[in-house]
Amino acid sequence: MARVVRTPQNRDMAPTAADIDDLLELLPRLRELGGEYVVEWRIEAAKGQRARRFPIYPLAVTEFFYVASRACWIDARHDGAAAAAMLADRDAVARADMAAIKAMLTWCVRGEQFHDGHWNDVLGDGRVFALLERLDQIRSTEARRVTASRRPTRRR
DSSP states (O other), X not given: OOOOOOOTTTTTOOOOHHXXXXXXXXXXXXXXXXXXXXXXXXXXXXXXXXXXXXXXXXXXXXXXXXXXXXXXXXXXXXXXXXXXXXXXOHHXXXXXXXXXXXXXXXXXXXXXXXXXXXXXXXXXXXXXXXXHHHXXXXXXXXXXXXXXXXXXXXXX
């Protein structure tokens, strides 16, 4: 996965319409997986250490989290516990603004570093899908607002 280097220029980047579309375009591919978000579980045992079980994800999953790892989606100051609690609350997700979406998405992306299979968990229980549905609502609302602002005004 690409490592994002934090600089003053990208720390507070806002996602563009194209960034949102890039994430939303992966939604059908994730749904096509039908709940099978792990191709296989592998076991790795380093000499003198306990064996570790880790997932091998299908391409659609790794592509989604790769796109979600872009600097515009990462909230370097997110509170992981708060983001997890928010993501577990469907009503909070349904009301989330872009800042909250970034915090929750950051928690989803980074969780795999601390818990093998985290991506499988957040996809499997529908949390990522709820988050993307809210993002789609925000994108649609923004698109309607832009379209409305471009309409020519009537002359009297």
